[in-house]
Amino acid sequence: MQGAQRRSESWVRHSREVARGARQAERLAVDRETAVRGFLLTGNALTLAPELAARRALPELLDSLGEMTRDDAGQQRRLAAIRGAIARWDREFAEPALARGAASSPPSTPSTPSQADVRARLAGKPLFDEVRAAFDAFVRAEDAVYATQVRRNSVLRLASGAAILLELMALVLVLVWLRNRVAAQTAGLVAKQQQLEEQAVELEVQTEELREANHTLEQQAVEMELQTTELTAANASLTESQDRYRRLVDSAPYGMLVHRDGQIVFANAAAAHILGFEQADDLLRRDVYGLVHPDDRGQVRDRVRQNLDTGAATPLAELRMLRPDGTTVEVETVGIPLMHDGAPAVQVVLRDASGRKRLEAQFRQAQKMEAVGQLAGGVAHDFNNLLTVIISYSGMLLTELPASDPVRADVQEIRRAAERASALTRQLLAFSRQQLLEPQVLDVNVVVRDLQRMLHRVLREDVRLVTVLAARLGRVYADAGQLEQVIVNLAVNARDAMPTGGTLTVETADVDLDGEYALTHAGVTPGHYVMLAVSDTGVGMDAATQARIFEPFFTTKPLGHGTGLGLATVYGIVKQSGGHVWVYSEPGVGTTFKVYLPRVSAPLTRPRSGPYPAVARGSGTILLVEDDETVRRAARRILEQAGYQVLEARDGAEALRVAGTNGTGAVRVDLVITDVVMPAMSGPEFVAALREARPDVPVIFMSGYTDDAVLRQKLVEPGVAFVQKPFTPEGLARKVGDALSGAPPQVEP
Ligand SMILES: Nc1ncnc2c1ncn2[C@@H]1O[C@H](COP(=O)(O)OP(=O)(O)OP(=O)(O)O)[C@@H](O)[C@H]1O
Ligand SMILES: [Mg+2]
Structure with a gap:
């Protein structure tokens, strides 16, 4: 009886130990669960320390529980259930949670839990509920064992004394009451804790959502700020581009x-x-x-x-x-x-469009003048040779006919008419710029001053002549005689434009024509010029007249009063001298002609000295080279009459032969007169060949025409003499006399 009671009491103690062990094991499990959730919540690896300890201790405790309940098959099964539930919780919740935590954040660095973590925490709860339930089942079964043992104990004690029984029963009741109370309190607390945890989770979810909303808002604010900046920039560039276009439009030349x-x-x-x-x-x-x-x-x-x-x-x-x-x-x-x-x-x-139209008109005019010039020049050339013959023969006839001869007056008429025709032809040649010029470096002021007395004669008394000459004036390279011709022609026109009198002003000045001037005046090269202006206070001209004045034969004067060649001549001379001439006129106010000649820096050519020597008879042998037979014959007659011996040649090759430069024996030649333009060999070419054998022989070139500027350039070298066709017997004889006496070449009168 005593022994049975002792055994029973030992069972009761054993049962309590098992129950305590189970509770301890459950707490370890709870520790693990709390730690894992804490880790998910905070991301802080430090919170896992209790989990590690509990994870190590728990199996040992469960093993010792297994050992203690070795004889109880029911408890062994429940223990297996506990192990199973824990293993499942481990596999499906704890391990993935720890793995995710380790991957998403470095150890011991707290981080903000993601929404996934929060969801995972929620998923772990039912799994752990199963663990709790398994423990509960185990403890309840152990409590039942305990109750049975207690009952058996009390039966045994019944016999040992009612006092003890009562005592025990009271104790049991108190214990049961206490246990129930504690259990009830624990259950309440657990429910509260669960509720709190759920609320915490919910709060976290809400906080997370709020944080996300905040983040989105912040992003939107940044985006809006960006857009505002972009808009401001776009606005500024729009204003700038508007400004730019306005300036472009405002400053456009259109x-x-x-x-x-x-x-x-x-x-x-x-x-x-x-x-x-x-x-x-x-x-x-x-x-x-x-x-x-x-x-x-x-x-x-x-x-x-x-x-x-x-x-x-x-x-x-x-x-x-x-x-x-x-x-x-x-x-x-x-x-x-x-x-x-x-x-x-x-x-x-x-x-x-007016500027362009004006320029176009100028170009058209220049082209027209060019064409007309070519035509006029061509006619004048042939005409010249004919006039040379007429003038030469009529001149010779006059010297041969006695003063009393009745035919003499007729011959004189012929000669006068031929001379007038010759003057006309010269003007045409001048216009066509095919006149042989004898340019020299000139002071235009000197030319105007020398001409002043002559101008007074040309002008009527009711026309006042005013000269405004620049104190310092550049030099020009021009033919003095031709320049005089220009001034006289302009002065005569001015006089005619002032039928009731007025003022004629001749003015000189240095002028620089710039690029802009060149743009508005066709054919002008920008540069330094000497300007010669001839102005009148006459009737002026309308635009239609102005457009045609430089054309040859354009005249508004009545028949017999003007040939219309005055300005054509001016135009030709100025152009041939590399210059420009423009007219400014207003009907009823007056007219100004401005002539621009290029300024040169070369020193002045020695001025002409004294009057021409009188025509004198001479002697010597002259080689005359001329392809036109009639001209050649006329020249020969003039020269022979003046006392010279004449050797004739039709061209350069024949002339070289005649002169004996081809090895057939030298013939004495004192002077060579040669045409410039000849077939096969030109005058200058022939002279160059001749000079190889006769370097010193004087040469006179004879021409009325050349369209070769280079040729002309060569001819006008200092020391080269020439005679213009048609020539008069006096003119030719004087040239020959000059050349033979070694006098410098002179400008033709
Ligand atoms: N200073 C001027 N004032 C007004 N009209 C002028 C003036 N100069 C020239 N003209 C006009 O230009 C025309 C042509 O002049 P240009 O000198 O070529 O010939 P012309 O004087 O008529 O005849 P030519 O000069 O051959 O005797 C003149 O008929 C006249 O209508
Ligand atoms: Mg005139």
């Missing part, structure tokens, strides 16, 4: 305006300038058609209609526009349809 329903709504400065307004604003709100010449308005209306109907630009057109001062301006325009303030409008681009 006029631009926009009109809507015929009313100007925009204009730039160039448009105002072209149309004769002070500033662009003066054009605003004006009727665009009112600015167009009445004759062109219909055309403009058609073009605008075309713009608006087709939506396409109209091609370039020339129009006349009216300026506020009543003058007309010719413009080139293009119309482009566009929208202006939401309404269809037309943009007009315009360019002042």
Whole structure:
């Protein structure tokens, strides 16, 4: 009886130990679960320290529980259930959670849990509930064992004493009550804790959501700021580009305006300038058609209609526009349809065409002059040879005929007519720039001063001559006689333009013509020039007359009063000298002719000294080379009459033969007179060949014509003499005398 009771008491103790062990094991499991959740919550690896300890201790404790309940098959099964539940929790919750934590954050660095972590924490709960349930089942079974043992114990004690029994029963009751109370309290606490945890999780989820919303908001704010910056930049560049385009339009050399329903709504400065307004604003709100010449308005209306109907630009057109001062301006325009303030409008681009038209007219005029010049020059050349023959023979006839001969007067008429014709031909040659010039470095002031007395004779008494000569004037390279011709022709025209008297002004000045001048004056090369201006206060000319004055044979004078060759000659001489001539004239006010000759830096050529020596008879042998037989014969007659022996040759080769330079024995030749332009060998070529054998023989070139500028250049070298065809017997004889006496070559009178 005593032994059985002792055994039973030992069972009761054993059962309590098992229950305690189970509770301890459950706490370890709870520790693990708390640690893992804490880790998921905070990401802090330090929170895992209790988990590691519990994970190590738990199996040992479960093993010793297994040992203690070795004889209890029921408890062994429940223990297996506990192990199974823990293993499942480990596999499905703890291990993945720890693995994710280790991957997402470095150890011991707290981090913000992700939403996935939060969801994982929630998923772990049912698994751990199973662990708890398994433990509960184990403890409940052990409690049952305990209760059985207690009951058996009490039966045994019944026998040992009612007091002890009562005591025990009271104790049991107290214990049961206590246990129930503790259990109830524990259950309440656990429920509370679970509820709190759930709320915490929920709060975390909400916090997370809030954080995410905040993050999104922050991102949106940054994005908005970016957009604002971009907008500000775009706005600035738009303003800048608007500014740039406005400046472009404002400073454009083309006029631009926009009109809507015929009313100007925009204009730039160039448009105002072209149309004769002070500033662009003066054009605003004006009727665009009112600015167009009445004759062109219909055309403009058609073009605008075309713009608006087709939506396409109209091609370039020339129009006349009216300026506020009543003058007309010719413009080139293009119309482009566009929208202006939401309404269809037309943009007009315009360019002042008057400058271009003026230049075109100048070019056309220059071309015409060139063509007419060639024609005139060609005729004059052949004509010249004929006149040389007529003048030569009539001259010789006159010297041969006695003074009383009745035929003499007729011959004199022939000669006078031929001389007039010769003067005309010279003018034509001058115009065609095919005259042989004898340029030298000149002071234009000297030429004007020398000419002054002659001008007074040419002008009438009612015309006052004023000379305004520059104190310092550059030099020019020109033929003095031809320059005199220019001044005389201009002066005579001025006189004729002032039938009731007036003032003729001759002015000189150094002038630099710049690029801009060259742009508006066809054919002008920018550079330094000497200007010679001849002005009058006469009747002036209208534009139509001005356009034609330089043409040969253009005259407004009555028949027999003008040949129309004066200005043609001026034009030819000036052009041949590398210069330019322009006219400025206004009807009823007067006219100015401006001649520009290129300035040169070479020193002045020695001035002409004294009058020409009188024609004298001479002696010696002259080699005469001329391809035109009639001219050759005439020249021979003149020379023989003057006392010279003449050797004739038709061309250079024959001349070289005659001169004996080809080894057939030298013939004495005192002077060579040769034509310039000849077939096969030119005069200069022949002279060059001749000079190899006879370096010292004097040479006179004879020509009325050459179109070879290089040839001309060679001829006018200092020391080269020439005689212009047609020549007079006196002129030729004088030249020959000069050449033979070694006098320097002189300008022909
Ligand atoms: N200073 C001037 N004022 C007004 N008109 C002028 C002046 N100079 C020339 N003209 C006009 O130019 C025309 C041509 O002049 P140009 O000297 O070539 O011939 P012309 O004087 O008529 O005849 P020519 O000079 O051959 O005797 C003149 O008929 C005249 O109408
Ligand atoms: Mg004239």
